[in-house]
Amino acid sequence: MVSALLSVTFACGVVIAVSHVLNRSFVAPVYDVVANLLAFVCAASASALLHHWLPAALSVAAVACWLVLARRTAAAL
8 A cells, every 4th residue: 555655656756757857948946956856866765675666666767857857957057
């Protein structure tokens, strides 16, 4: 049950992150990028430690999206 709830939670995070990446005009504030990167890295780590591989993979996908957004934010500054 926990794994299913985590999967839904992190899948929603991935949808949001992918939406931001697809919206090429979106530039995230620095605090938003840092907070989301930290949150999803912690989520991926915790899920991996609990052996919940699908939530961990979804968190890693969100981290990848936020790294793209971090690059876009840095370029905009």
